[in-house]
Amino acid sequence: MSDGQPSPADQGRIVVSGLTKQYRTVRAVDNLSFTVQPGRVTGFLGPNGAGKTTTLRMLLNLVTPTEGTATISGTRYADLAQPLRHVGAVLEASSAHKGRTGINHLRVICAAAGLPKQRADEALAMVGLTPAANRKFKGYSLGMKQRLGIAAAMLGDPRVLILDEPANGLDPEGIRWMRGFLKGLAHQGKTVLVSSHLLSEMQLLADDVVIIAAGRLIRQGPVAEVLGSMTQSARVRVRTPQAEALVTALKELSATVEPDGQGALLVAGVDAPAVGRAALAAQIELHELTPERPDLERVFLDLTAGKADIR
Numbered sequence: 001m002s003d004g005q006p007s008p009a010d011q012g013r014i015v016v017s018g019l020t021k022q023y024r025t026v027r028a029v030d031n032l033s034f035t036v037q038p039g040r041v042t043g044f045l046g047p048n049g050a051g052k053t054t055t056l057r058m059l060l061n062l063v064t065p066t067e068g069t070a071t072i073s074g075t076r077y078a079d080l081a082q083p084l085r086h087v088g089a090v091l092e093a094s095s096a097h098k099g100r101t102g103i104n105h106l107r108v109i110c111a112a113a114g115l116p117k118q119r120a121d122e123a124l125a126m127v128g129l130t131p132a133a134n135r136k137f138k139g140y141s142l143g144m145k146q147r148l149g150i151a152a153a154m155l156g157d158p159r160v161l162i163l164d165e166p167a168n169g170l171d172p173e174g175i176r177w178m179r180g181f182l183k184g185l186a187h188q189g190k191t192v193l194v195s196s197h198l199l200s201e202m203q204l205l206a207d208d209v210v211i212i213a214a215g216r217l218i219r220q221g222p223v224a225e226v227l228g229s230m231t232q233s234a235r236v237r238v239r240t241p242q243a244e245a246l247v248t249a250l251k252e253l254s255a256t257v258e259p260d261g262q263g264a265l266l267v268a269g270v271d272a273p274a275v276g277r278a279a280l281a282a283q284i285e286l287h288e289l290t291p292e293r294p295d296l297e298r299v300f301l302d303l304t305a306g307k308a309d310i311r
């Protein structure tokens with residue numbers, strides 16, 4: 001829509017369609033299409049140089065696409081009537097005037113954006129920075145700067161929040177806080193799009209993932225579905241006092257077997273019932289037979305194999 005008024009069906013949805021960015025010699029983003037739904041945390045994943053930041057910058061009208069479109073609630077960012085009330089973005093660790101206090105930094109943004117002054121206090125409270133409100137920015141830790149950046153993004157009480165690598169430089173406590181905060185926003189129905197290369201963190205945080213490599217879409221969908229579809233990554237942990245005999249039996253099924261370093265075998269290429277049947281047929285005693293779900297790290301490496309080193 002062009003009047004800045006999103007239709008109810010589009011509210012909070014991000015749609016990237018055929019998005020391409022060609023720099024002189026680098027195709028940073030290549031015909032990329034995906035959708036991000038409200039009420040969910042979506043992890044935007046890819047190896048270094050995959051094109052995540054370029055995509056987010058095109059979404060926020062900071063970089064002009066060579067081709068394709070990116071819309072938020074059915075509208076290009078540049079055409080949103082009140083962008084700060086609609087979209088909050090944290091693209092890099094917050095920078096502010098060094099001598100300014102946290103609260104004053106937010107008040108300046110409120111004044112510039114025509115937002116009520118008390119939003120500064122509310123946003124600061126939201127990120128747990130009220131006790132540091134009157135401390136100068138130069139004395140803030142990296143974690144506090146990250147929180148201040150998020151507070152600034154929240155000033156307009158936006159429907160959509162976009163964050164580029166927000167966990168960078170955070171300690172475990174900061175990461176746990178961030179996870180709870182972002183999940184809480186999604187729970188309220190907001191759209192949360194978070195880029196990261198911290199896959200283990202995404203596994204705990206994201207409902208959906210969009211995986212890209214070399215500027216192209218590799219896979220998108222709910223985390224559980226993406227993990228579940230990677231059956232070739234699934235493995236079965238087996239413990240047996242007759243390891244040699246079991247390895248022989250499994251190799252006949254074209255399974256691959258490797259020791260896990262802790263006395264068990266990790267079997268890939270066949271499922272747990274097949275391992276059980278093969279053991280029974282060869283009269284092999286089993287002490288453990290556990291299907292292991294592939295984790296996101298492994299899926300990611302499999303999906304992006306060979307593409308990560310293109311640039």
Ligand SMILES: Nc1ncnc2c1ncn2[C@@H]1O[C@H](COP(=O)(O)OP(=O)(O)OP(=O)(O)O)[C@@H](O)[C@H]1O
Nearest residue numbers: 023026028046047048049050051052053054055311
């Ligand atoms: N302004 C620019 N001019 C030329 N090339 C650029 C420019 N910005 C980005 N690139 C290139 O485009 C590709 C994608 O970069 P981008 O920063 O979007 O990736 P990323 O997935 O965010 O990576 P990272 O995780 O390392 O931040 C890289 O090869 C990068 O060098």
